Amino acid sequence: MIALKKIACHSWQLLRTISGDDAYERYLEHWHTHHANAGDQPLERKAFFKAEQNRKWNGVRRCC
Numbered sequence: 001m002i003a004l005k006k007i008a009c010h011s012w013q014l015l016r017t018i019s020g021d022d023a024y025e026r027y028l029e030h031w032h033t034h035h036a037n038a039g040d041q042p043l044e045r046k047a048f049f050k051a052e053q054n055r056k057w058n059g060v061r062r063c064c
Contacts, residue, residue: 024048 016022
C-alpha cells in the first residue's frame, strides 16, 4: 500500500512537471538558490505567470 502511494505521488509530480504546473515552485527554488543574496524579492505568483505568458507569446516565433 505504501509503495502504491509512493508511485502515485511520484506520478503526480511528474505530470505537474511535464505540464508546467509546478513552474512557479521551480522558479522559487531557483531564485532562492541563485538570487536570494541580491537583496530583492522573488516575483509573486501572479507577476510570475504574467511574465511567463509575455515571454512565451510576445515576439516573433517563426523562422522566416
